[in-house]
Amino acid sequence: xxxxxxxxxxxxxxxxxxxxxxxxxxxxxxxxxxxxxxxxxxxxxxxxxxxxxxxxxxxxxxxxxxxxxxxxxxxxxxxxxxxxxxxxxxxxxxxxxxxxxxxxxxxxxxxxxxxxxxxxxxxxxxxxxxxxxxxxxxxxxxxxxxxxxxxxxxxxxxxxxxxxxxxxxxxxxxxxxxxxxxxxxxxxxxxxxxxxxxxxxxxxxxxxxxxxxxxxxxxxxxxx
Amino acid sequence: xxxxxxxxxxxxxxxxxxxxxxxxxxxxxxxxxxxxxxxxxxxxxxxxxxxxxxxxxxxxxxxxxxxxxxxxxxxxxxxxxxxxxxxxxxxxxxxxxxxxxxxxxxxxxxxxxxxxxxxxxxxxxxxxxxxxxxxxxxxxxxxxxxxxxxxxxxxxxxxxxxxxxxxxxxxxxxxxxxxxxxxxxxxxxxxxxxxxxxxxxxxxxxxxxxxxxxxxxxxxxxxxxxxxxxxxxxxxxxxxxxxxxxxxxxxxxxxxxxxxxxxxxxxxxxxxxxxxxxxxxxxxxxxxxxxxxxxx
Amino acid sequence: xxxxxxxxxxxxxxxxxxxxxxxxxxxxxxxxxxxxxxxxxxxxxxxxxxxxxxxxxxxxxxxxxxxxxxxxxxxxxxxxxxxxxxxxxxxxxxxxxxxxxxxxxxxxxxxxxxxxxxxxxxxxxxxxxxxxxxxxxxxxxxxxxxxxxxxxxxxxxxxxxxxxxxxxxxxxxxxxxxxxxxxxxxxxxxxxxxxxxxxxxxxxxxxxxxxxxxxxxxxxxxxxxxxxxxxxxxxxxxxxxxxxxxxxxxxxxxxxxxxxxxxxxxxxxxxxx
Numbered sequence: 119x120x121x122x123x124x125x126x127x128x129x130x131x132x133x134x135x136x137x138x139x140x141x142x143x144x145x146x147x148x149x150x151x152x153x154x155x156x157x158x159x160x161x162x163x164x165x166x167x168x169x170x171x172x173x174x175x176x177x178x179x180x181x182x183x184x185x186x187x188x189x190x191x192x193x194x195x196x197x198x199x200x201x202x203x204x205x206x207x208x209x210x211x212x213x214x215x216x217x218x219x220x221x222x223x224x225x226x227x228x229x230x231x232x233x234x235x236x237x238x239x240x241x242x243x244x245x246x247x248x249x250x251x252x253x254x255x256x257x258x259x260x261x262x263x264x265x266x267x268x269x270x271x272x273x274x275x276x277x278x279x280x281x282x283x284x285x286x287x288x289x290x291x292x293x294x295x296x297x298x299x300x301x302x303x304x305x306x307x308x309x310x311x312x313x314x315x316x317x318x319x320x321x322x323x324x325x326x327x328x329x330x331x332x333x334x335x336x337x338x339x340x341x342x
Numbered sequence: 343x344x345x346x347x348x349x350x351x352x353x354x355x356x357x358x359x360x361x362x363x364x365x366x367x368x369x370x371x372x373x374x375x376x377x378x379x380x381x382x383x384x385x386x387x388x389x390x391x392x393x394x395x396x397x398x399x400x401x402x403x404x405x406x407x408x409x410x411x412x413x414x415x416x417x418x419x420x421x422x423x424x425x426x427x428x429x430x431x432x433x434x435x436x437x438x439x440x441x442x443x444x445x446x447x448x449x450x451x452x453x454x455x456x457x458x459x460x461x462x463x464x465x466x467x468x469x470x471x472x473x474x475x476x477x478x479x480x481x482x483x484x485x486x487x488x489x490x491x492x493x494x495x496x497x498x499x500x501x502x503x504x505x506x507x508x509x510x511x512x513x514x515x516x517x518x519x520x521x522x523x524x525x526x527x528x529x530x531x532x533x534x535x536x537x538x539x540x541x542x543x544x545x546x547x548x549x550x551x552x553x554x555x556x557x558x559x560x561x562x563x564x565x566x567x568x569x570x571x572x573x574x575x576x577x578x579x580x581x582x583x584x585x586x587x588x589x590x591x592x593x594x595x596x597x598x599x600x601x602x603x604x605x606x607x608x609x610x611x612x613x614x615x616x617x618x619x620x621x622x623x624x625x626x627x628x629x630x631x632x633x634x635x636x637x638x
Numbered sequence: 639x640x641x642x643x644x645x646x647x648x649x650x651x652x653x654x655x656x657x658x659x660x661x662x663x664x665x666x667x668x669x670x671x672x673x674x675x676x677x678x679x680x681x682x683x684x685x686x687x688x689x690x691x692x693x694x695x696x697x698x699x700x701x702x703x704x705x706x707x708x709x710x711x712x713x714x715x716x717x718x719x720x721x722x723x724x725x726x727x728x729x730x731x732x733x734x735x736x737x738x739x740x741x742x743x744x745x746x747x748x749x750x751x752x753x754x755x756x757x758x759x760x761x762x763x764x765x766x767x768x769x770x771x772x773x774x775x776x777x778x779x780x781x782x783x784x785x786x787x788x789x790x791x792x793x794x795x796x797x798x799x800x801x802x803x804x805x806x807x808x809x810x811x812x813x814x815x816x817x818x819x820x821x822x823x824x825x826x827x828x829x830x831x832x833x834x835x836x837x838x839x840x841x842x843x844x845x846x847x848x849x850x851x852x853x854x855x856x857x858x859x860x861x862x863x864x865x866x867x868x869x870x871x872x873x874x875x876x877x878x879x880x881x882x883x884x885x886x887x888x889x890x891x892x893x894x895x896x897x898x899x900x901x902x903x904x905x906x907x908x909x910x911x
Contacts, residue, residue, distance in 0.1 A: 162347075176593055180596075181556075191810065191819065277455075282457070283457075295457065317455075575687055582818070
């Protein structure tokens with residue numbers, strides 16, 4: 119039943135490696151972009167606040183499929199943005215990361231915002247009393263505590279992101295879902311085996327993440 | 343709420359804010375100008391690419407509105423089937439019997455760990471291979487199956503969190519009145535939990551609406567997003583215009599749902615009398631929210 | 639309690655939605671009563687296209703109409719069904735359609751699953767380039783070019799495996815997306831069957847913008863797909879196709895649909911017995 123694994127016709131590990139790379143790079147990017155967004159949303163400059171709010175509300179309400187496909191032919195095919203990639207596969211991979219970052223950043227931002235709300239106001243007040251400016255209050259006092267409070271929600275975002283990498287199949291990034299689509303077409307008689315293999319692959323990718331970060335969330339949480 | 347982060351701006355801070363605003367505005371304007379001029383340069387802003395959406399009502403009646411109906415149909419069916427199924431799974435996870443709790447837990451965790459796209463593709467292949475479902479409905483069935491399996495397990499967690507967020511006294515009081523376990527759940531715990539969960543459930547509906555687009559892009563389901571193929575084939579490959587319009591429809595639809603969720607939440611919070619319930623309820627709601635994120 | 643009225647309204651809406659779906663069900667067999675189900679493409683200008691009026695237009699559509707008429711079904715008795723490339727075999731095998739006319743190339747692999755009447759049209763894999771582009775004249779030129787095709791199509795596999803393995807091949811979801819890239823000079827050529835390319839090139843929005851290179855990179859014989867073993871229907875369709883060629887309808891339809899692009903079409907192929 120699982121003969122297709124030995125045939126060497128399908129590069130399963132390669133596909134999951136692409137999935138893992140997509141997830142990893144996008145996770146780092148979303149963390150940075152989400153932090154920047156939340157900084158805008160709580161900043162003293164009204165225009166930045168408005169931009170942050172509008173961006174989050176618009177992108178969160180757009181299907182990821184639309185975001186990623188728009189990256190592919192809006193940015194690449196129309197505006198010629200290739201992010202330094204040479205061949206098409208390369209460009210597709212990079213644009214998929216860009217789309218995932220643009221989308222996932224909004225969820226990171228919302229998680230962090232709720233994290234900021236858990237930091238007692240006294241902390242920020244004390245920091246301001248010491249004469250710290252907004253940037254210092256945020257980066258030295260509030261955000262470090264907020265991050266520790268939202269490890270668990272961020273873990274959920276990361277798991278969702280790992281699963282969302284499959285949407286990159288819509289622009290033919292050679293990741294797991296794209297390979298599964300191909301295998302379903304060619305190995306119709308081994309359908310259940312194919313599904314089992316890919317389901318197992320994703321469980322392997324997401325389960326340790328959840329357990330590890332769940333443990334980290336407990337260790338890092340600020341005891342109050 | 344966040345103004346605690348900075349002092350009321352004095353004259354210097356106000357000047358600085360003006361500078362930041364100007365710089366930020368300039369950057370935004372520069373990006374916008376570059377994008378628009380690049381688009382204009384490539385003839386993507388030409389009137390004949392955009393005018394069909396305003397002048398030709400047939401674009402709406404033949405493609406976009408039927409597509410939107412399909413999207414809503416799939417989303418409505420999914421939530422309607424997923425709700426009772428999810429409630430059952432959620433209650434199953436709270437069961438006192440190990441042999442119910444453990445298998446249900448495994449099922450819920452399994453479907454939560456698998457990307458919904460994989461579930462849809464698998465369902466589609468199974469329907470094509472082993473059933474005689476007509477081709478007219480196969481993509482719809484596949485999309486709904488994938489969404490139901492995934493969202494039922496998310497809703498199961500929402501229900502569980504909702505029930506666990508209720509004060510212990512509720513269950514104890516029901517037991518003291520001589521209610522059986524089923525009655526306690528049905529008449530005491532669930533009705534209260536549902537009101538706590540309602541905003542999270544509406545947010546989940548947004549996730550579902552967004553996920554239907556997967557069926558259009560990869561399974562050939564004739565929902566809103568997939569209409570771009572037929573529109574662009576008829577109106578001279580106006581891909582940018584078509585995509586912009588379709589994205590706007592999604593954004594408006596989902597913004598309405600999000601606003602509805604926010605309203606519900608506020609109304610529920612106001613409606614609550616005893617503060618002892620508010621706190622755990624909110625804790626439940628935040629946990630529930632982070633779950634809602636897990637959709638595509 | 640206000641909330642109850644909200645949930646009641648939601649429930650009512652839900653019931654409405656359900657009944658609406660239920661009503662959507664119904665007829666789903668190959669030909670029920672006096673109607674006939676035919677599979678075509680909905681998104682290929684020139685071959686099979688759902689127009690803004692909700693009607694269907696293209697060479698494949700007209701061939702299907704002619705054949706249906708010969709089989710005894712007038713135009714208003716036809717139910718058009720969308721037949722995306724990956725779904726064609728399933729549609730035929732499950733009996734959802736009587737036959738499929740959807741730029742369906744006859745191949746040995748497909749013959750294992752379905753039978754073909756025809757062929758009714760011979761075309762070749764070709765390239766569509768910008769009208770002012772003179773740098774691509776032969777297949778080898780592709781190795782240094784950016785090429786676009788539709789995900790999973792045989793044309794794409796053909797290029798990757800045989801014709802120009804070094805070409806930078808981009809696979810997108812649909813031909814319109816490739817055309818956008820071609821128009822914006824992000825890709826240099828779009829490859830698929832010449833008939834499909836001609837359909838796009840002869841649309842009024844595209845006239846003068848693109849041209850076909852005229853390479854014959856493969857032979858694609860379009861056939862009419864039908865259920866395996868249904869020799870009676872196959873014979874009838876073949877007879878209809880022969881008549882279509884001999885009474886001049888074929889020539890007229892080809893001119894009408896492919897003429898404006900300057901596409902040099904092949905004469906009508908001989909029907910395989």
